[in-house]
Amino acid sequence: MSSIVAIDPDQSASSGLTNEVAGRLAFFDRDEQNNDTASAQPTPNKEKVCNEKKLESSGDEGDDDSDVVNRKLNQFLSELKNCGETEKKSRVGNALYQEIYRMQPELAGKLTGMFLEATEDLDRLSFLIFSPGALQLHLSQALSVLNSAQPSPSDTEVVSPSSEKKTEARTPSSPSEREMTGLKRNHPRGGASQYPYNGKKARISPFFAEIVDDTGKRTRVPCKYDVTNKMYVPTGGRDVIPGGKVGTRDKTAEDLQALPLGEIDETKLRARQKQIDIGKNTEGYKRLMDQGFSGRQLQDIIGLPYITEEGVLELTLICGKRRYDGYLRMWKRKLYEFAGLQKIDFKSFPPISADFSPHPQPKSNNRKQANPVRNAPSSRSWAMRVATS
Incomplete structure (x- = not known):
């Protein structure tokens, strides 16, 4: 060989070959089995081995001259005897790369690396250099192994976010995300404000x-x-x-x-505390406390933000009497609902003493006293008044 072309390092490094892939190159296993069977027999000379290999592949390389191939192969092997292992492998690889480049220029470096990793017998690789028919057969097998080892384009295809959203489009029959989480859409009386038509909960x-x-x-x-x-x-x-x-x-x-x-008027605080104590003595308050609700849950149930952890109305809330009485009515109405009542049950409240009662008390026989009737003045007394005046 007059000129030696070096192997492309980028192609050989990008091959990504492993021992597993190299082990799949079965076209060298047949030769190893033949060597194992032939080891029991007397070892023939190299020229005879080359002739036998040439005869095996004679059907594929009918155009090659066997004498010329044997002479070139013997000359190349004699030159390799005086070289070291590293130099010998480099020369075989360069020569093999030249022959593969003529048949497969795009994958020359990768296929050369596959051959060098598949076997360590340089004599076998040297025979492929001078036998184009055998090299073509081995290249077709190596290409099939290489194609099976590479992933398909469908596996490596990157899915764009837009196409992914299109594939995940929800059908009308499939449940929505709100229904899957258990938040079903309901419409109470204030449904327009609490649950608007866009499906989002209104801001509290x-x-x-x-x-x-x-x-x-x-x-x-x-x-x-x-x-x-x-x-x-x-x-x-x-x-x-x-x-x-x-x-x-x-x-x-x-x-x-x-x-x-907070409210600091003692008179207001005493009046409020009295109403709160009345509500705490009801059956509805006891049932409400048995539920074990937190302060925020009690506020949502009663519908007032001024409910404490004890489930009662805030005592020191600064507001007018009319507004606080309205809050008390809302709180007590919810207590009646928990007690299963639709109106005030006076049996649940202590009796009102006579001192605080606004109605007049009967004097006798439980009869109401009518307003006293004033008698008209007599004519004589009137005349006397006029005369004296």
């Missing part, structure tokens, strides 16, 4: 409480419930407060904390 309005500043001005501010103190604490009023006054926009949470949030 924040809880508000009324505070009074130093000037006596009442302001509604957003609050959160403080479990430790059992009262509502303002969260800050920098944002515009819906339904409230603009005066709290410049106040921070610390400023609102300093304002008196």
Whole structure:
């Protein structure tokens, strides 16, 4: 060989061959079996072995001249005797790469690497260099192994997000994500505001409480419930407060904390505590406490944000008497519902003493006393008054 072409390192490195893939090259196993059977017999000379291999592949390479092939092969093998193992393998690989490049120029480096990994017998590879028919047969087998080892294009195809969304399109009969999680859509009386038609739950309005500043001005501010103190604490009023006054926009949470949030009038507190004690003595309150609801659940059940952890109305809430009485009615109405009552059951309440009763008490025989009738003055007394006057 006058010129030696080096193997392309990029092609050989990108082959990604492993021992498993190389072991699948069955076209060299037949030769190894022949060598094992022939080891028991006297070892023939190399020229005879080459002639036998040439005869085996004579059907595929009818155009080659056997004498020329044998002479070139013997000359090439004699040159390899004086070389080391590394140089010998390099020369065989370069020569084999040249022959493979003529048949498969795109996969020359990969196929050469497959042949070098499949067998360590350089004499066999040297025979393929000078036998185009045998090399063509081995190349077809190597290409079939290489195609079976590579993944199919369908496995490596990258699915775009748009196509993935199209494949996951929900059919009309399949359940929606809301139904699968158990959140079925219902429409109570306030369904338009609580569950709008777009399927999304409406935003819950924040809880508000009324505070009074130093000037006596009442302001509604957003609050959160403080479990430790059992009262509502303002969260800050920098944002515009819906339904409230603009005066709290410049106040921070610390400023609102300093304002008196609880009722301090002893007369109001005693009157409120009396009504709360009446509600706590009912059967509905006992059944409500047996359920074990938390403070937030009690607020949702009763429909009031001013319900404490004990299930009663906030005692120190700053508001007018009319508003607080309305909150008391809402709270007691829910207690009646838990007791299974549709109206007030006076048996559940203690009797009202006569001192606090607004109606007049009967004096005798349980009869109501009518207004006394005044008699008209007599004519004589009238005349005497006129005369004396």
